[in-house]
Amino acid sequence: MGKQSDALFQRAQDVIPGGVNSPVRAFGGVGGTPPFIELAQGSRIFDADNLQYIDCVGSWGPMILGHGHRYVVEAVKKAATRGFSYGAPTAAEIELAEMIVQAVPSMEMVRLVNSGTEATMSALRLARAATGRNKILKFEGGYHGHVDSLLVKAGSGGATFNVPDSAGVPKELAELTLIARYNDLDDVRAQMSDEVAAIIVEPIAGNMGCIPPNPGFLQGLREICDDHASLLILDEVMTGFRVAYGGAQARYDVRPDITTLGKIIGGGMPIGAYGASKLLMEYVSPLGPMYQAGTLSGNPVAVAAGRATLSVLRNSSIYDDLEERSAEFENGVRAASEKHAVPLTFNRVGSMWTIFFTEGPVTDFASANKSNREKFSRFFHLMLGEGVYLPPSQLEAAFFSAAHAKKDILQLVERVDRVLKKVAWEFGT
Numbered sequence: 554m555g556k557q558s559d560a561l562f563q564r565a566q567d568v569i570p571g572g573v574n575s576p577v578r579a580f581g582g583v584g585g586t587p588p589f590i591e592l593a594q595g596s597r598i599f600d601a602d603n604l605q606y607i608d609c610v611g612s613w614g615p616m617i618l619g620h621g622h623r624y625v626v627e628a629v630k631k632a633a634t635r636g637f638s639y640g641a642p643t644a645a646e647i648e649l650a651e652m653i654v655q656a657v658p659s660m661e662m663v664r665l666v667n668s669g670t671e672a673t674m675s676a677l678r679l680a681r682a683a684t685g686r687n688k689i690l691k692f693e694g695g696y697h698g699h700v701d702s703l704l705v706k707a708g709s710g711g712a713t714f715n716v717p718d719s720a721g722v723p724k725e726l727a728e729l730t731l732i733a734r735y736n737d738l739d740d741v742r743a744q745m746s747d748e749v750a751a752i753i754v755e756p757i758a759g760n761m762g763c764i765p766p767n768p769g770f771l772q773g774l775r776e777i778c779d780d781h782a783s784l785l786i787l788d789e790v791m792t793g794f795r796v797a798y799g800g801a802q803a804r805y806d807v808r809p810d811i812t813t814l815g816k817i818i819g820g821g822m823p824i825g826a827y828g829a830s831k832l833l834m835e836y837v838s839p840l841g842p843m844y845q846a847g848t849l850s851g852n853p854v855a856v857a858a859g860r861a862t863l864s865v866l867r868n869s870s871i872y873d874d875l876e877e878r879s880a881e882f883e884n885g886v887r888a889a890s891e892k893h894a895v896p897l898t899f900n901r902v903g904s905m906w907t908i909f910f911t912e913g914p915v916t917d918f919a920s921a922n923k924s925n926r927e928k929f930s931r932f933f934h935l936m937l938g939e940g941v942y943l944p945p946s947q948l949e950a951a952f953f954s955a956a957h958a959k960k961d962i963l964q965l966v967e968r969v970d971r972v973l974k975k976v977a978w979e980f981g982t
């Protein structure tokens with residue numbers, strides 16, 4: 554990395570654990586120093602050494618419009634001049650809630666929180682409150698934020714650093730979390746019982762790399778939940794407004810009981826949301842007995858960024874454009890992989906994707922985990938050297954935004970081609 558980033562990383566490690574405020578950013582999965590970012594615009598980010606990268610991380614999902622979208626920036630500026638936070642209700646919150654409810658019909662009511670973690674934590678509490686049951690079922694490699702009960706066999710940073718079961722989670726709590734294999738309905742059936750309050754699932758896994766649901770998997774979960782009078786929680790923090798305006802539930806036509814959102818609905822500002830039918834949401838305080846609150850919840854600046862982002866996405870051709878460009882990239886990568894005889898698996902749904910360094914198929918955590926990390930790290934660093942910023946872990950999804958123009962995709966394919974050639978040469982084929 555550049556001199557400035559190196560110096561900043563040294564300094565950061567003195568006062569911030571690992572030098573970062575979220576683990577995967579520290580590059581532990583690939584080695585080396587992370588670039589410290591100073592500026593982002595459109596599809597590009599710029600670091601402290603003034604190096605420029607095509608950004609394929611997009612702040613891990615929120616930046617679907619690209620960085621610094623004019624309309625969003627204006628909305629945020631305007632909101633900021635009216636005060637940062639009131640701790641009192643606003644009209645703008647209703648409008649964001651109405652937009653969400655219109656986009657996602659299974660959410661008749663929605664509560665705004667400050668992060669995806671808060672959303673899934675609250676969704677679990679709601680499921681437990683409504684069913685009077687304590688157990689939950691999640692999937693190996695599924696990540697739902699750093700909620701105690703959900704840090705069991707978790708994806709994202711835990712998987713990257715080989716500690717999917719966090720220290721500090723009481724054993725008594727972890728025991729309430731059942732684990733099944735993603736895309737394996739037989740395994741789910743074997744684990745399920747009438748003590749399970751809810752199944753929580755990423756409808757498209759994104760935190761063990763991108764893994765689409767097998768045909769019928771989500772519908773199968775719906776049926777299994779119905780058979781046991783358990784609730785189905787779709788964690789759409791990543792997929793909501795990403796793979797369709799109505800999220801993965803619209804794309805795959807499955808109706809969950811509870812949905813969690815985050816990332817895109819804040820347009821890059823901190824936010825999260827959970828929602829369900831009115832019947833379920835009436836358990837939530839002050840209507841009902843389930844307590845949940847937040848000093849900064851519904852923050853006016855975050856809500857302004859979210860509203861502006863959703864209103865650009867609504868009725869736009871952005872999803873079609875994203876599909877077209879992402880497919881073009883996928884085709885380019887596949888061609889380069891064949892040309893240089895570097896076996897890989899390209900998983901993609903719309904604009905979320907992962908290049909796994911394994912022959913695949915990659916359908917669950919075990920098959921994702923077969924990827925060659927050494928090759929991935931080398932690929933990652935060569936791409937970084939080419940001015941491409943990828944997620945610094947094999948087990949994370951990458952994203953394109955509306956700001957990734959055709960010419961960005963062409964540049965990316967050229968660079969992948971050059972890099973895979975080197976990888977083939979270095980590793981042999």
Ligand SMILES: *Cc1c(COP(=O)(O)O)cnc(C)c1O
Pocket residue numbers: 667668669670671673696697698699755759760788789790791815816825
């Ligand atoms: C990012 C993510 C979360 C956590 O959201 P934070 O805002 O990081 O707390 C939860 N679930 C999924 C599926 C995510 O991708």
